[in-house]
Every structure is written in structure tokens, then in C-alpha cells.
Amino acid sequence: MVRRLDMVLSSIGKKELMALSGLGFIGFLVAHLAGNFTILSGAEALDGYAAKLEALGPLVWVAEAGMVTMALVHVLVGITLVVRNLQARGQRYAMKKSEGGRTIGSRTMWLTGPWILVFVGIHLAQFTFPHKLTEEAPALSKLVAEQLSDPIWAGYYVVTMLILALHVSHGFWSAFQTLGAAPSRSGYLRDTAVLLAFVFGAGFSLLAFMVFNVPDLLK
Secondary structure, eight states, X not given: OHHHHHHHHSHHHHHHHHHHHHHHHHHHHHHHHHHHGGGGGOHHHHHHHHHHHHHTTHHHHHHHHHHHHHHHHHHHHHHHHHHHHHHSTXXXXXXXXXXXXXXXXXXXXXXXXXXXXXXXXXXXXXXXXXXXXXXXXXXXHHHHHHHHTSHHHHHHHHHHHHHHHHHHHHHXXXXXXXXXXOGGGHHHHHHHHHHHHHHHHHHHHHHHHHHHHOTTTTO
């Protein structure tokens, strides 16, 4: 038991925890984007989708608890890895020296991660907590319409989705690499990461664009 704990707390173990929790979030994003596309079908479809999720009861609570756990693991382990690498010869992410194969996504992970974390907190406060803390909260469609009809919030949302895409473009293939994916599959994983990044960035941004530019979409 102690030996297993030592393995988890080792540098390799922490990276594997980061990889697994990151892949878990990507799975959530796929489901979340698919559900959010009900926005294009109007207010009734979006509110109906939200009602179906709430009707799942305990299953939703378990899923939410799992997401919170993954978030804590991903953030806390990420912080420890960043601090460790900052201390290693005074190099951020131990990347001061020139390395081949570096991308914008990999170089900015330490910046895009905190940005996304702040957005998640705001997003929960805007759309999730009102329904959890009171039974008199407006319909989800009304909340979405109110927030994304504001040019500042709509712009912030789109910028964040592009930052999310940048984060995923490196995080996806890097996670599989950390978990021991064969080098021969590196090209395939990188291409898949780029595809996922595009789908998330374009998909979520499209929804914000439609709500902002079609005032009657969620009425």
C-alpha cells in the first residue's frame, strides 16, 4: 500500500494523474458540447435537455462529484509539477533550453490552465449554482440568452473557447504519451488532438455566435 502511494506521489505518478484527469475532462467536453448543441433547436429543446439531466438525480450527483475530484487532482497536481519545474535549475517547466517539437500549446499550458480554471468558476456561478441553490432560478435558456447577448461576456466566452482549444491541442496527445502510447502512434494522436481542439473551439464559439447574433433563438 505504501509502495503504491509512493508511486502515485512520484513525478511519474503525478504526471499520470494529470493525464488521466485531463482525458476525463476531454470526455466531459465531448458530452457537454453535444448537449449544448440543443441550443440551436431553441429554448424548449435546451430546457428539456436540462430537465432530463436533473431527472437523473443521484447519477448526476455522482458525475458532478467525479468532475470535482478530477478538477482538484488536475489543478493541485498541476501546481506541484509547475513549482517543481520552476525550481529545477530555475527553468519554467524546465524548458529554457532549446527543444525540438515544441508548440504554442505546450509552451502556454501553464497560462491556459489557470485561465480555464477561472472561467469554469464563473461559468458555474452563472449557469449551475442558480439552479442548485434556489428553485426560483430562471430557465437555463433565459440565463444563456442573457449572458451571451452581452458583447463583453460573449467575447470572453469565445476567447476562452479558443484558449481551451489551444490547451487541448497539446494536452490530449501529451496525456497518451505520458500513459505510454507507442511512439509509432504519435502522429495519429497529434492529428486527433488538433481535430478535437478545432471541434471544441469552433463548436462552442459557434453556439455563442448564434445566441449573440440571433436574438430570438432562445425565446
